[in-house]
Amino acid sequence: MSQxxxxxxxxxxxxxxxxxxxxxxxxxxxxxxxxxxxxxxLKAYQETCMRCGLCAQACHYYVSHDGDPxxxxxxxxxxTIYELxxxxxxxxxxxxxxxAQIAYTECNLCKRCAHYCPIGIDTGYAMSMMRRxxxxxxxxxxxxxxxxxxxxxxxxQMWVKDDEWIDSLQWQEDEARDEFPDLRIPLDKEGAEIYxxxxxxEPKFRTQLIYQxxxxxxxxxxxxxxxxxxxxDNSDMSMFVGDFENMGRLKRAHFxxxxxxxxxxxxxGECGHAFRSIxxxxxxxxxxxxxPVPVVHAVEFFWELLTEGKIKIAKKxxxxxxxxxxxxxxxxxxxxxxxxxxxxxxxEQTVEMIPNREHNYCCCAGGGVINCGPPFKNVRTKxxxxxxxxLAKTGVHTIICPCHNCHGGLEDIIGYYELGMHPRFLGxxxxxxxxKPEGL
Amino acid sequence: MIEIYxxxxxxxxxxxxxxxxFGSIYRLVSMYNLAKAKDSSSLAYMSLPYSLRSIxxxxxxxxTLGWKSDPLMTVATFAFHIGFFLxxxxxxxxxxxxxxxxGISWWSLSDxxxxxxxxxxxxxxxxxxxxxxTLPHVRNxxxxxxxFALLLVALPFVTxxxxxxxxxxxxxxxxxxxxxxxxxxxxxxFTRLSHALFAVFTRSYMGxxxxxxxxxxxx
Numbered sequence: 001m002s003q004x005x006x007x008x009x010x011x012x013x014x015x016x017x018x019x020x021x022x023x024x025x026x027x028x029x030x031x032x033x034x035x036x037x038x039x040x041x042l043k044a045y046q047e048t049c050m051r052c053g054l055c056a057q058a059c060h061y062y063v064s065h066d067g068d069p070x071x072x073x074x075x076x077x078x079x080t081i082y083e084l085x086x087x088x089x090x091x092x093x094x095x096x097x098x099x100a101q102i103a104y105t106e107c108n109l110c111k112r113c114a115h116y117c118p119i120g121i122d123t124g125y126a127m128s129m130m131r132r133x134x135x136x137x138x139x140x141x142x143x144x145x146x147x148x149x150x151x152x153x154x155x156x157q158m159w160v161k162d163d164e165w166i167d168s169l170q171w172q173e174d175e176a177r178d179e180f181p182d183l184r185i186p187l188d189k190e191g192a193e194i195y196x197x198x199x200x201x202e203p204k205f206r207t208q209l210i211y212q213x214x215x216x217x218x219x220x221x222x223x224x225x226x227x228x229x230x231x232x233d234n235s236d237m238s239m240f241v242g243d244f245e246n247m248g249r250l251k252r253a254h255f256x257x258x259x260x261x262x263x264x265x266x267x268x269g270e271c272g273h274a275f276r277s278i279x280x281x282x283x284x285x286x287x288x289x290x291x292p293v294p295v296v297h298a299v300e301f302f303w304e305l306l307t308e309g310k311i312k313i314a315k316k317x318x319x320x321x322x323x324x325x326x327x328x329x330x331x332x333x334x335x336x337x338x339x340x341x342x343x344x345x346x347x348e349q350t351v352e353m354i355p356n357r358e359h360n361y362c363c364c365a366g367g368g369v370i371n372c373g374p375p376f377k378n379v380r381t382k383x384x385x386x387x388x389x390x391l392a393k394t395g396v397h398t399i400i401c402p403c404h405n406c407h408g409g410l411e412d413i414i415g416y417y418e419l420g421m422h423p424r425f426l427g428x429x430x431x432x433x434x435x436k437p438e439g440l
Numbered sequence: 441m442i443e444i445y446x447x448x449x450x451x452x453x454x455x456x457x458x459x460x461x462f463g464s465i466y467r468l469v470s471m472y473n474l475a476k477a478k479d480s481s482s483l484a485y486m487s488l489p490y491s492l493r494s495i496x497x498x499x500x501x502x503x504t505l506g507w508k509s510d511p512l513m514t515v516a517t518f519a520f521h522i523g524f525f526l527x528x529x530x531x532x533x534x535x536x537x538x539x540x541x542x543g544i545s546w547w548s549l550s551d552x553x554x555x556x557x558x559x560x561x562x563x564x565x566x567x568x569x570x571x572x573x574t575l576p577h578v579r580n581x582x583x584x585x586x587x588f589a590l591l592l593v594a595l596p597f598v599t600x601x602x603x604x605x606x607x608x609x610x611x612x613x614x615x616x617x618x619x620x621x622x623x624x625x626x627x628x629x630f631t632r633l634s635h636a637l638f639a640v641f642t643r644s645y646m647g648x649x650x651x652x653x654x655x656x657x658x659x
Binding site: 001037038039040041043044045047048050051052053054055056057058062067069070072074075078114115116117118119120121122279280284285287289330331332333334336358359 | 471472474475477478479481482485494498504505507509510513517571572576577578579580581582583586589632635638639641642643644645646647650653654656657658659
């Protein structure tokens, strides 16, 4: 068995944060959060957990490290937030470094362990509150801290400036008009049927996804718009950092930019964590039980377009594919059936990974772990041998993967274990194989 | 000795039950108040149908991923809990106690059945203990509180079996058995055994969130 102290990783954000800590400051912040922000839920979890260890095999980190008990969900909570609760925050600064590394990089908040706990303990919630404490102590991995700062300063994840955003959309519109002479990406169109929102990395370095989405909207004849103002980015790393104040600002900007345009609904691109932010965390922080504007994920949207015949498939994708079930839209929102229906409408053959659907293994990138940057890349690749084994067993080349985080995570795992596979977005495939009528 | 027995089986029993009843009420009420004050964003999602759906699935042995993953633990857990209640409520000697104390009587287990069930419960406790000692992922998170809780539930059964089989001085063993039972009853609300009070709510919340918000199974 290893210990967190044996596997500490140098990170400037964690190191600088811990350097300015004092035991008094830790005690003050911990108790402020425990008394002010947490309540019966966390207390009941800590008290009623029987330490039976059934959650261990739920966790891909535990499985991937050959059953190293320090990676089990119950161990991770015991070593972090529960210890702070027991000691009433009286721990040394160096301990906070260890706790932050566990909370930010050794748990993807995927909640798979929920399927194994007889009592119903939500480890994801407990780890989120641990991150909240780390954030308030300013002990946060540098890369994800920077991302959250970007959210705070620009209302998007990638320091995309307001004019650069508009410029990117117009650039893609211009490009696409070579192929579809009448294609438009309407900005700020009031009363449009659909408000299409993406995550910050799309204009930054996956701009072709916006092109493809616009092409699909155009061919399907969808009345859509994209906002020219902040709020366009539905992503939310502040949520994963524990910066709930900025999480609230982001979601408010997102919902309000849609409300200002009086759209009927928001369609979100193929991202998982952004979806979690609107149905689970950001909405609750703002006091909405549900979403103030109806929101559908790309999987649902594509399902509608395909079943209504608005998009026709010219020729199905050849060769078998497998399906990566992103936690936040599958275990988070029950879209597994629609994902499979869409996949079967697009692809000739599907080979399922086992386990799958809501019992899937996480990609190990989610929960903000990939956003913690290069220092923690090995944590993700070595921490998800389970997924590599799962993927290898399918023997396929293409992975249907409707989530940005899963893409990044799987690409890294595929590279590290030399699996020779390739994850693809649904939009990417639809764009490739849909009928594109002449003269549109 | 007989005075001690009379005291333990009389006034002390009332004390233990009072601590259990009032302690449980206090813990449940204060936890609910805390939830209302701090967890309203979770309380708002509580749903009776999804709670019951979740509880039902987890009450079925091997009906969930968790129960399927560790068969020995599953059998031990179900055997322990079912046996615990059967013996506590329906053991012949206990039924006599219910009758003399409260004037209520019901069907009782035969002595042999009660004896067998008690051994099964002790066996389950041994499984729990062996898991704590040998399985790295359980040993790693086991604390004094967990051993104390196990000791609390095992003692009444061990002393009960000794008393029934008249091993050791009978009156002393019976007195110890009653003491152990009283200690257990009184401490349920204040130890890890408080899961007896709270598990139904944590389970319900998980069921409500997975059913209502996440639209998936939580088993």
